[in-house]
Amino acid sequence: MTIKFDRIAAVAFLVVGVLFMVASKQLSSTSYGSVVGPDIFPFILGIILVLLSIRLFFESLTSSPGEGKKESIQYKPFLIILAATLVYILTLEIVGYVITTFLFLCICFQTMERSKWVTSLIISAAFSGVVYVLFVEVLKGTLPGWPIWF
Amino acid sequence: MSTLEYLFQGFGTALIWYNLIFAFVGVLIGTAVGVLPGIGPMSGVALLIPVTASITGGLPPEQAATSAIILLAGVYYGAMYGGSTTSILLNTPGESSSVVTTLDGYQMAKKGRAGSALSIAAIGSFVAGIVTIVALIVLAKPLSNVALKFGPAEYFSLMLLGLGAVSGLAGKSVTKALIMTVCGLLLGTIGIDNVSGIARFTFDVPWLYQGIEFLTIAVGLFALGEVFKTILEKEEEDMEIARINNLLPSKEEFKESAGPIARGSILGFFVGILPGAGATLASFFSYILEKKISKNPSKFGTGAIAGVAAPESANNAASGGAMIPLLTLGIPGSGTTAILMGALMMYNVQPGPLLFEDHPQVAWGLIASMFIGNIMLLILNLPLVKVFAKIIQTPKKYLLPMIIAISIFGVYAVQVSTNDLLLLLACGILGYFFSKHDYPIAPLVLGLVLGPMIENNLRRALTISNGEYSVFVTRPISLAFLLITVLWLVVPFLMKKRGKEVVINIEG
Structure with a gap:
């Protein structure tokens, strides 16, 4: 598992390194005046990254597969929470902080453990309300509070 | 002005009522962070940066920086106190620097001596905290005076040394650690170039012009990453918490632990100063040291109080020692101090030799507040340890989603951009x-x-030398730094080749 990940990661880092090298070479024409332009540092780093990723690839070839630890990985709650977080982020500016945070917390609490609806509702409401009031009213911060169509 | 005068001024700053509250909140949250398995000092500090930034928003910049750093540093050393609680009571270290404490601490708890183990851990941490603050006060000025003589070439090499040391000790594979370092450096080049004003790697996306915000990356990688890990690898655990009986250790226990505390403090402090080595290594080394010099080493592992006193003093001393390179040289030696440095830079306060000249209020205020914070922690941890032990029972059901919500709130409050939130989420998964x-x-x-900073110093050095790269090896101090960097990376590698086990530092 780790070895497979390492190989994919090695290729990905190699690509990133090459991209940075190419992109920094395109920068050089725009710099003037100084002996060392803005391209040198990222270019050197790109080379180092390429070399390191090649080494990582060979290390992953030679290393023997580690002990097969069986972990029970809980994909379902994770994916639900991940999706909830994504929706939360995307709707934050449109629907506003208070409603989105409340819904997000409710969903996550219940995903983690399906019990005690009332406690979840109270904690979610309290969290979103308290954070909003403290931040916007007391500290005068910027936070989209309510839906934009209000 | 003399050091003492500065120190008194520092106490003046640290004793302002709101700074006292900041220090108190910092150490309180720090203890909680240390107690809770799953959140380490790094994610705790990262999570709190945006929160403190919004709270201190109303203060003038320098005072805001002082108050914020007082709180964040409080979280850092407070976590060192809290970590021992779960190690002793549950056999689960709250953070990695308390792993060694479980060996003897849990055995003591099993024998009904949990109370004295906890209070010796708290007293040891306190003594170590005070020792390091005194050392910090003594060493700060001379060290920053030395660092002031450094030119760009020396600085470049010194920073390389810092990076090399952290990478060399950071994980199982040096290659992977170096890759991560280089990736961090590359991410840092995105945005408008400071020297020439050219936009680099921005693909004409306006959001990228100001660069990748360190805060977003840190909160995402540390806090969200850990939350996702806990959700995915959910372990149903119903552990029994050992009962705490008498809190006061007996006279004998005091006598037995005095030596280990003293040695642990000094050893931990020096390990803490070294870049790359941190609290985890310090606690590990001090445990080994105690075992070596003990008259009957067989007692260790069965509930020896020295096995609790030494590592707990050492990890707290190391967290203080790690502040020295950060404050005097501007080089963070560990993940947590890197985050503290990022926090200071958010307030436009540049840690480094000039910190004591330009912002004495910040530097001395922080040092004085560490003194006050340690006293607060001793008071918090001795009688209230039972309350903190209860925190362990906080259901993860509520804790984890709230950490996600706090990260999102925090990053949005500071950056006010949905793009940063998406980057945050991506960093969490990564x-x-x-x-x-x-x-x-x-x-x-x-x-x-x-x-x-590395890039600026590199380019300054090369501009001064007219593009001659030899400047880094012809200047003696710079050459010395570079040689140490190479040694730091090569020696563990060679030792691994010869089949020796190399102690690594995992800070989480």
Whole structure:
């Protein structure tokens, strides 16, 4: 598992390194005046990254597969929470902080453990309300509070 | 002005009522962070940066920086106190620097001596905290005076040394650690170039012009990454918490632990100063040392009080020692201090030799507040340890979603951009995969924080020398730093080749 990940990661880092090298070479024409332009540092780093990723690839070839630890990985709650977080982020500016945070917390609490609806509702409401009031009213911060169509 | 005068001024700053509250909140949250398994000092500090930034928003810049750093540093050393609680009561270290404490601490708890183990841990941490603050006060000025003589070439090499040391000790594979470092440095080059004003790697996206925000990356990789890890690898655990009986250790126990506390403090302090080595290594070394010099080493592992006193003093001393390179040289030696440095830079306060000249209020205020914070921690931890032990029972059901909500709130409050939130989420997922496959995260954050400074010094040095790269090896101090960097990376590698086990530092 780790070895497979390492190989994919090695290729990905190699690509990133090459991209940075190419992109920094395109920068050089725009710099003037100084002996060392803005391209040198990222270019050197790109080379180092390429070399390191090649080494990582060979290390992953030679290393023997580690002990097969069986972990029970809980994909379902994770994916639900991940999706909830994504929706939360995307709707934050449109629907506003208070409603989105409340819904997000409710969903996550219940995903983690399906019990005690009332406690979840109270904690979610309290969290979103308290954070909003403290931040916007007391500290005068910027936070989209309510839906934009209000 | 003399050091003492500055120190008194520092106390003046630290004793302002709101700074006292900041210090108190910092150490309180720090203890909680230390107690809760799953959140380490790094994610705790990262999570709190945006929160403190919004709270201190109303203060003048320098005072805001002082108050914020007082709180964040409080979280850092407070976590060192809290970590021992779960190690002793549950046999589960709250953070990695307390792993060694479980060996003897849990055995003591099993024998009904949990109370004295906890109070010796708290007293040891306190003594170590005070020792390091005194050492910090004595060493700060002379060290920053030395550092003031450094030119750009020396600085470049010194920063390389810092990066190399952290990467060399950061994980199972040096290659992976170095890759993470380079990635951090590359991320740091995105945005408008400081020297020439050219936009680099921005693809004409306006959001990228100001660069990748360190805060977003740190919160995402550390805090969200850890939350995702806990959700994915959910362990149903119903552990019994050992009962705490008498809190006061007996006279004998005091006598037995006095030596280990003293040795642990001094050893921990020096290990803490070294870049790359941190609290985890310090606690490990001090435990080994105690075992070596003990008259009957067989007692260790069965509930020897020295096995609790020494590592707990050492990890707290190391967290103080780690402040020295940060404050005097501007080089963070660990993930947590890198985050603290990023926090200071957010307030436009540049840690380094000039910190004591330009912002004495920040530097001395912080040092004085560490003194006050340690006293607060001793008071908090001795009688209230039972309350903190209850925190362990906080259901993860409520804790984890709230950490996600706090990260999102915090990043949005500071950045006010949905793009940053998306980057945050992406970093969270990446953080999970990285730590699962032994890619250490601390070097990446360190690279991101140090990147722009390294580049500036490199280019300044090369401009002065007219493009001659030999400047780094002809100047003796610079050459020495570079040689140490190479040794630091090569020696562990050679030792591994010869089949020796190399102690690594995992800070989480």
